[in-house]
Amino acid sequence: EDFIDLKDEL
Protein backbone atom coordinates (compact mmCIF):
# COMPACT_ATOMS: atom_id res chain seq x y z
CA GLU A 1 0.00 0.00 0.00
CA ASP A 2 1.18 3.49 -0.71
CA PHE A 3 -0.56 5.33 2.09
CA ILE A 4 2.28 4.83 4.55
CA ASP A 5 4.68 7.17 2.80
CA LEU A 6 2.04 9.88 2.82
CA LYS A 7 2.66 10.24 6.54
CA ASP A 8 5.41 12.64 5.54
CA GLU A 9 3.07 15.58 6.07
CA LEU A 10 2.42 17.18 9.41
Add this chain to the structure above:
Amino acid sequence: MNLFRLAGDMSHLFSIVLILLKIYTSKSCAGLSMKTQELYTLVFVTRYLDLFYSYVSLYNTVMKLIFLASSFGILWYMRYHKQVKQTYDREQDTFRHYILVVPCAVLALIVNNELSVTEVLWTFSIYLEAVAILPQLVLLQRTKNVDNLTGQYIFFLGAYRALYILNWIYRYWTEPKYRQYLVWAAGLVQTGLYADFFYYYLKSWQAGEKLRLP
Protein backbone atom coordinates in the same frame (compact mmCIF):
# COMPACT_ATOMS: atom_id res chain seq x y z
CA MET B 1 8.93 19.40 -0.03
CA ASN B 2 7.22 22.02 -2.18
CA LEU B 3 6.65 25.68 -1.43
CA PHE B 4 2.93 25.30 -0.72
CA ARG B 5 3.63 22.74 1.96
CA LEU B 6 6.38 24.87 3.52
CA ALA B 7 4.20 27.99 3.42
CA GLY B 8 1.34 25.98 4.94
CA ASP B 9 3.51 24.72 7.78
CA MET B 10 4.88 28.19 8.42
CA SER B 11 1.38 29.60 8.48
CA HIS B 12 0.39 26.92 11.01
CA LEU B 13 3.46 27.66 13.11
CA PHE B 14 2.84 31.40 12.88
CA SER B 15 -0.75 31.01 14.09
CA ILE B 16 0.55 29.25 17.20
CA VAL B 17 3.22 31.90 17.75
CA LEU B 18 0.49 34.55 17.52
CA ILE B 19 -1.59 32.86 20.17
CA LEU B 20 1.36 32.50 22.53
CA LEU B 21 2.33 36.11 21.86
CA LYS B 22 -1.18 37.27 22.63
CA ILE B 23 -1.30 35.33 25.87
CA TYR B 24 2.21 36.29 26.90
CA THR B 25 2.06 40.01 26.16
CA SER B 26 -1.49 40.75 27.25
CA LYS B 27 -1.60 38.08 29.98
CA SER B 28 -5.05 37.37 28.64
CA CYS B 29 -6.74 34.54 26.78
CA ALA B 30 -10.03 36.38 26.32
CA GLY B 31 -11.78 35.26 23.15
CA LEU B 32 -9.83 32.00 22.96
CA SER B 33 -11.61 28.69 23.21
CA MET B 34 -9.94 26.25 25.57
CA LYS B 35 -12.06 23.52 24.03
CA THR B 36 -10.47 24.11 20.63
CA GLN B 37 -6.99 24.18 22.18
CA GLU B 38 -7.68 20.90 23.99
CA LEU B 39 -8.93 19.31 20.79
CA TYR B 40 -5.81 20.44 18.90
CA THR B 41 -3.65 18.97 21.65
CA LEU B 42 -5.51 15.69 21.28
CA VAL B 43 -5.00 15.92 17.49
CA PHE B 44 -1.25 16.35 17.88
CA VAL B 45 -0.91 13.63 20.51
CA THR B 46 -2.82 11.02 18.48
CA ARG B 47 -1.16 11.94 15.18
CA TYR B 48 2.42 12.28 16.32
CA LEU B 49 2.59 8.96 18.15
CA ASP B 50 4.66 8.01 15.11
CA LEU B 51 7.51 9.97 16.68
CA PHE B 52 8.15 6.74 18.57
CA TYR B 53 8.35 4.39 15.61
CA SER B 54 8.98 6.22 12.37
CA TYR B 55 11.32 8.90 11.18
CA VAL B 56 10.74 11.06 8.11
CA SER B 57 13.08 13.99 8.45
CA LEU B 58 14.64 16.24 11.04
CA TYR B 59 12.29 18.99 9.87
CA ASN B 60 9.22 16.83 10.53
CA THR B 61 10.44 15.68 13.92
CA VAL B 62 11.27 19.19 15.08
CA MET B 63 7.95 20.59 13.84
CA LYS B 64 6.01 17.80 15.53
CA LEU B 65 7.77 18.46 18.81
CA ILE B 66 7.10 22.21 18.48
CA PHE B 67 3.40 21.63 17.80
CA LEU B 68 3.12 19.26 20.75
CA ALA B 69 5.03 21.48 23.16
CA SER B 70 3.27 24.69 22.12
CA SER B 71 -0.21 23.19 22.37
CA PHE B 72 0.52 21.94 25.89
CA GLY B 73 2.06 25.34 26.65
CA ILE B 74 -1.07 27.20 25.57
CA LEU B 75 -3.23 24.88 27.67
CA TRP B 76 -0.97 25.34 30.65
CA TYR B 77 -1.31 29.13 30.39
CA MET B 78 -5.09 28.99 30.06
CA ARG B 79 -5.52 26.60 32.97
CA TYR B 80 -2.82 27.46 35.48
CA HIS B 81 -1.32 30.89 34.89
CA LYS B 82 -2.54 33.12 37.71
CA GLN B 83 -3.57 36.11 35.56
CA VAL B 84 -4.32 34.36 32.27
CA LYS B 85 -6.74 31.81 33.69
CA GLN B 86 -8.93 34.61 35.08
CA THR B 87 -9.50 36.00 31.60
CA TYR B 88 -10.86 32.72 30.22
CA ASP B 89 -14.50 33.00 29.02
CA ARG B 90 -15.67 29.90 30.85
CA GLU B 91 -19.38 30.68 30.62
CA GLN B 92 -19.26 31.32 26.88
CA ASP B 93 -16.98 28.46 25.91
CA THR B 94 -19.54 25.72 26.46
CA PHE B 95 -19.03 23.52 23.43
CA ARG B 96 -18.92 19.86 24.47
CA HIS B 97 -15.86 17.87 23.42
CA TYR B 98 -17.73 14.62 22.93
CA ILE B 99 -19.95 16.12 20.23
CA LEU B 100 -16.85 16.18 18.03
CA VAL B 101 -14.65 13.49 19.56
CA VAL B 102 -17.19 10.63 19.54
CA PRO B 103 -18.29 10.97 15.87
CA CYS B 104 -14.65 11.34 14.77
CA ALA B 105 -13.66 8.22 16.72
CA VAL B 106 -16.55 6.22 15.26
CA LEU B 107 -15.78 7.45 11.75
CA ALA B 108 -12.10 6.61 12.18
CA LEU B 109 -13.05 3.05 13.17
CA ILE B 110 -15.23 2.67 10.08
CA VAL B 111 -13.34 4.63 7.43
CA ASN B 112 -9.58 4.11 7.62
CA ASN B 113 -6.68 2.77 5.59
CA GLU B 114 -5.97 -0.10 7.93
CA LEU B 115 -7.62 -1.38 11.09
CA SER B 116 -4.69 -1.03 13.46
CA VAL B 117 -4.37 1.01 16.64
CA THR B 118 -1.88 3.52 15.27
CA GLU B 119 -3.64 3.87 11.93
CA VAL B 120 -7.07 4.42 13.53
CA LEU B 121 -5.60 6.99 15.94
CA TRP B 122 -3.92 8.77 13.04
CA THR B 123 -7.17 8.77 11.06
CA PHE B 124 -9.03 10.02 14.13
CA SER B 125 -6.57 12.93 14.36
CA ILE B 126 -7.22 13.82 10.72
CA TYR B 127 -10.99 13.90 11.25
CA LEU B 128 -10.76 15.72 14.56
CA GLU B 129 -8.43 18.39 13.19
CA ALA B 130 -11.01 19.14 10.50
CA VAL B 131 -13.62 20.16 13.06
CA ALA B 132 -11.55 21.20 16.08
CA ILE B 133 -11.92 24.90 15.22
CA LEU B 134 -15.71 24.76 15.75
CA PRO B 135 -15.72 25.64 19.49
CA GLN B 136 -13.51 28.64 18.65
CA LEU B 137 -15.83 29.80 15.88
CA VAL B 138 -18.87 29.38 18.14
CA LEU B 139 -17.14 31.39 20.87
CA LEU B 140 -16.29 34.07 18.32
CA GLN B 141 -19.92 34.28 17.24
CA ARG B 142 -21.08 34.55 20.84
CA THR B 143 -18.66 37.10 22.21
CA LYS B 144 -18.40 39.09 18.97
CA ASN B 145 -15.42 40.74 20.56
CA VAL B 146 -12.61 39.73 18.31
CA ASP B 147 -9.29 41.29 19.05
CA ASN B 148 -6.74 41.59 16.27
CA LEU B 149 -4.55 38.73 17.35
CA THR B 150 -7.41 36.28 17.72
CA GLY B 151 -8.66 37.26 14.28
CA GLN B 152 -5.20 36.81 12.80
CA TYR B 153 -4.77 33.50 14.61
CA ILE B 154 -7.86 32.06 12.95
CA PHE B 155 -6.90 33.63 9.63
CA PHE B 156 -3.49 31.92 9.61
CA LEU B 157 -4.98 28.60 10.69
CA GLY B 158 -7.34 28.81 7.72
CA ALA B 159 -4.51 29.86 5.42
CA TYR B 160 -2.52 26.82 6.56
CA ARG B 161 -5.29 24.52 5.39
CA ALA B 162 -5.82 26.35 2.10
CA LEU B 163 -2.07 26.11 1.38
CA TYR B 164 -2.13 22.40 2.17
CA ILE B 165 -4.82 21.94 -0.46
CA LEU B 166 -2.52 23.60 -3.01
CA ASN B 167 0.24 21.29 -1.79
CA TRP B 168 -1.99 18.25 -2.36
CA ILE B 169 -2.88 19.40 -5.85
CA TYR B 170 0.78 19.96 -6.61
CA ARG B 171 1.79 16.55 -5.26
CA TYR B 172 -1.06 14.85 -7.07
CA TRP B 173 0.39 16.05 -10.38
CA THR B 174 4.05 15.54 -9.55
CA GLU B 175 4.05 12.28 -7.55
CA PRO B 176 2.46 9.33 -9.37
CA LYS B 177 1.57 7.37 -6.23
CA TYR B 178 0.22 10.29 -4.27
CA ARG B 179 -3.41 9.53 -3.38
CA GLN B 180 -4.93 10.34 -0.04
CA TYR B 181 -8.68 10.66 -0.41
CA LEU B 182 -9.39 10.46 3.29
CA VAL B 183 -7.06 13.32 4.13
CA TRP B 184 -8.28 15.39 1.20
CA ALA B 185 -11.92 15.05 2.20
CA ALA B 186 -11.16 16.06 5.79
CA GLY B 187 -8.98 18.95 4.59
CA LEU B 188 -11.71 20.27 2.34
CA VAL B 189 -14.23 20.16 5.19
CA GLN B 190 -11.75 21.93 7.45
CA THR B 191 -11.03 24.69 4.94
CA GLY B 192 -14.75 25.05 4.26
CA LEU B 193 -15.42 25.78 7.92
CA TYR B 194 -13.27 28.88 7.60
CA ALA B 195 -15.07 30.20 4.53
CA ASP B 196 -17.58 32.21 6.52
CA PHE B 197 -14.92 33.58 8.82
CA PHE B 198 -12.68 34.51 5.90
CA TYR B 199 -15.50 36.42 4.29
CA TYR B 200 -16.03 38.65 7.32
CA TYR B 201 -12.33 38.90 8.05
CA LEU B 202 -11.54 40.21 4.56
CA LYS B 203 -14.54 42.53 4.60
CA SER B 204 -13.45 44.12 7.89
CA TRP B 205 -9.88 44.30 6.66
CA GLN B 206 -10.95 46.01 3.44
CA ALA B 207 -12.97 48.52 5.38
CA GLY B 208 -9.94 49.08 7.59
CA GLU B 209 -11.89 48.18 10.69
CA LYS B 210 -11.56 45.65 13.46
CA LEU B 211 -13.13 42.33 12.69
CA ARG B 212 -16.84 42.42 13.44
CA LEU B 213 -19.12 39.46 13.13
CA PRO B 214 -22.79 39.86 12.32
